[in-house]
Amino acid sequence: MSVAQLIDPLPRDRTASPHVSPEAARLCVNASSAAAGVSAPPLIHARNVSVFYGQLEAVRSVTLAIPANSVVALIGPSGCGKSSFLRSINRLNELIPGCRVTGQIFVGGRDIYDPQIDPVALRRKVGLVFQKPNPFPRSIYENIAFAPRLQGIRRRADLDAIVEDCLRKAALWDEVKDRLKAAATGLSGGQQQRLCIxxxxxxxxxxxxxxxxxxxLDPIAIAKIEDLISQLKHSITIVIVTHNMQQAARVSDYTGFFYMGGLVEYDRTATIFTSPANKRTEDYITGRFG
Incomplete structure (x- = not known):
């Protein structure tokens, strides 16, 4: 199965999860695309997803739909399962011994856990940026050119164009364009994170x-990352795990609150932060526990 098949449209599914309000389910299914109010089905749809580490159930029967070209924030106390769920979207949990995932996750209408799906090809289309910047011990240029080379791109002009385009999209080009041969590890923490993006x-x-x-990261670097997220969502769907409630409110269109492995509530971010339906959600975002 080709990677291109991963971006086929999802079939419409109007069944709301017990963890998701009917309104949120409707919003996800009928969310407007970036193109002038055209209705679009969700790009990502998780159905009854559970994640186990041995006998421990870290994520329990999570169902939610994520519209294309949106930012979704996953919030909740440490150990509630949000990062485990995040990693399940590109099958990175498979690299953890003893970890298994049940349920279904569709990306572009394809079940990514179908045996015919190549997980390496999937991860090219569903990328992941970690909490701690992890640049390769190579030059700034080679950090960007590495993956295109693996995909068979060899012409220097093509690689140059890709490197510049990606660094511009990450709002880093103007800061590093005169030192592309310098070691990536010499960048500041905020610059390293944008390089990883x-x-x-x-x-x-x-x-x-x-x-x-x-x-x-420091406040200035955080602001740059948040600005970058707001710009990227016009062409990419973003799912972010954060403990920063203000950040979730600023950058996301939808927010999901996880607690003890379950998805307690999922709705538009404005609704979650101003009139949550669940008392546990309200208690968490107001700092009563967490």
Missing amino acids: ARALATRPRVLLMDEPASA
């Missing part, structure tokens, strides 16, 4: 997963 963009993903991408 640029590196993920080099495979032209449809989805970008972010696991607390700004938690270790």
Whole structure:
């Protein structure tokens, strides 16, 4: 099965999860695309997803739909399962010994856990940026060019164009364009994180997963990452795990609150932060526990 098949439209599904309000389910299914109010089905649809580490059930029967070209924030206390769920969207949990995932996750209408799906090809289309920046011990240029080379791109002019395009999209080009041969590890923490985002963009993903991408950064670097997220969502669907409630409110269109492995509530971000339907959601976002 080709990677291109991963971006086929999802079939419409109007069945609401018991964890998701009917209104949120309707919004997800009928969410407007970036193109002038055209209705679009969700790009990502998780159905009854559970994640186990041995006998421990870290994620319990999560169902939610994510519209294309939106930002979805996953919030909740540490250990509630949000990062485990995030990693299940590009099958990275498979690399953890003893971990297994049940249920279905559709990306572009294809069940990504279908045996015919190549997980490596999937991860090119569903990238992941980790909490701690992890640049390759190579030059800034080679960090971006690495993946395109693996995909068979060899012409220097083509690689140059990809490197510049990705660094511009990550709002890093103007800061590094005169030192592309310098070691990536010499960049500041915020620059390294934006480099990792640029590196993920080099495979032209449809989805970008972010696991607390700004938690270790200073306020200026955090603002740049948030601005970047707002710009990228016009062409990429973004799912971000964050413990920063203000950040979730600023950057996301939808928010899901996880607690003890379950999805307690999922709705438009404005609704979650102003009139949550569940008392546990209200208690968490107001700092009464967490």
